[in-house]
Amino acid sequence: MRIVILLLLVAFSYAYVATSVYVVEIKGVVGPYTYSQIQRAISLAEQNNGLVLILLSTPGGLADPTLQIIREIGNSPVPVVGYVYPDYSYAWSAGTYILLSTHIAAMAPHTVIGSCQPISGGIPVNESKILNALIGYLETVSKSYGRNGTFARLCITQNINLDAETALKYRVIDVVATGVDDLLKKINGMTVLLRNQQTELVVENPVIRRVEPSLTETLQMWLSDPVMSSVLSLLAFLLLLAAFITGHPAAAVAAIILLVISMFSILPTAWLGLALIIMGAVLILAEILMGMATHGAVAGVGAVLLVVGFLSAYPANVFSGELIHIRDWWLIQLGLYINIAILLGFLVFIVYKAVIIHKQRPPSEILTTLKGAEGVAVDDIGPGSPGFVIVFGEYWRAVSDTPVKKGCRIRVVEIAGEILKIEPVQC
Known part of the structure; x- marks a missing residue:
């Protein structure tokens, strides 16, 4: 039986x-x-x-x-x-x-x-x-x-x-x-x-x-590492503290970037590429709306996130050389070409805006001499009465031959050591 x-x-x-x-x-x-x-x-x-x-x-x-x-x-x-x-x-x-x-x-x-x-x-x-x-x-x-x-x-x-x-x-x-x-x-x-x-x-x-792990999977694995998560959290905290003390927008943006990226490890991998694309586009648009205030630094990070996001949005087989049958392959190719075109358009626009701004005023000159840079008076400043001003998000001790009221727009005339000589622009 x-x-x-x-x-x-x-x-x-x-x-x-x-x-x-x-x-x-x-x-x-x-x-x-x-x-x-x-x-x-x-x-x-x-x-x-x-x-x-x-x-x-x-x-x-x-x-x-x-x-x-x-x-x-x-x-x-x-x-x-x-x-x-x-x-x-x-x-x-x-x-x-x-x-x-x-x-x-x-x-x-x-x-x-x-x-x-x-x-x-x-x-x-x-x-x-x-x-x-x-x-x-x-x-x-x-x-x-x-x-x-x-x-x-x-x-x-x-x-x-x-x-x-x-x-x-x-x-x-x-x-x-x-x-x-x-x-x-x-x-x-x-x-x-x-x-x-x-x-x-x-x-x-x-x-x-x-x-082997795909690009997206490797990135998510890296972000999920406890040591890396701790480092990102610490850097975000320090940047937030720096932004609070100096009022510099770039520090605040960088802190937000790190905080958002640290949360990517909990996303389903299939959505990680889309999240990177959206975040990259937001950073590029933010840089443009700020008038390239960070001289392309924020937009550059956004461009990197866009590239990684676009690469992550496609099957790993496309890049690893594995042969696998995919129905309607031409749709994937078309989507890839469209995304590459959009990315190149963004990058060209960023380069164009950066070139225009750099021609108007070399950033190196502003950062090294501060001469001609504008800011805001924090205190009442006048002859024999120094005070503080904010220029490029940082606090500087300043003097002026002309009385300057608190909150007025100022321009740097010259710099002597760590003290700026200023003049009022608008009050």
Whole structure:
């Protein structure tokens, strides 16, 4: 009877022949960029009869991208293999979630998984509503692939950890392999649940292709780094302080730029390119409306953001050389040409405005001598009664042969050391 059932299962099962393996390496914190990278890998594998191999060596990551990755793998038309690798690596928290959601879960011999209790603001979450939801979800996912659902519960409620041999013994994973080649040999001929269909996986001499992070994913990964986030926040605070003390608009604009950029790490990767384009355009327009007050510095930053945004808005395959079928390709090409034309138009206009302003008055002369520069009197100033003025957003001690009222427009006649000699222009 058992033989008959086995023959029936084989007769009604399908085979998936993988001629290529698309490798995604997750070495750091799981974030929106990870989800985007896995999405691209699945798309490439679907177009080229491949499977996706996720190499995990991560302390964990954000909850929303992790749940999106689990859902993406569950609906994948191609097999996705999770592998905690290399030796002596770990896949904790979000890494364990992802591993348990793959069609085939594997570990290198001296690796560890577990510690899945969610953390919010550095504090472990103990709210039953959240914990029960995650427990039920991870148990369901694990059991759907015929694995031990009890571990899914215990790694959340008790933060237990398992090594490779123990995980294999209790059916938490499917394979222990010493390397990628060993793994591919062991999974050849295995049966996986692919879109609720028992499917035999055939892997013979596949071509291994690495799916590297795209420009947008790399940028978002860089912005999500805790050290970089701290540096950006500190710089933004210092610039805001400088803007408050000096009243210089460039310092305020730079601080706002850093604050906005620091928030890009929480955006879905697909929207990051659009956010960069919008921010770049806003900065360029702000520079123009300010009459090029920062001599093109703000507009230059905006132009850089526009370039990065435009490059980020297109599939990484366009620039990495990967062959992938895209329907209506001419629309993407047309959009690229239009965006490049707009960008070049912006840059030409910026250069034109900068040249006009520089011809009117060389910035180097203004910054080195201040002679002829205009500002505002902060105090009442007169013969024998020095006071302070604001020129280019900075405070200067000044004297005048003519009485100058507080709030009047002034012009710098000459500079002697750190004291300006001024005259009234308008009051």
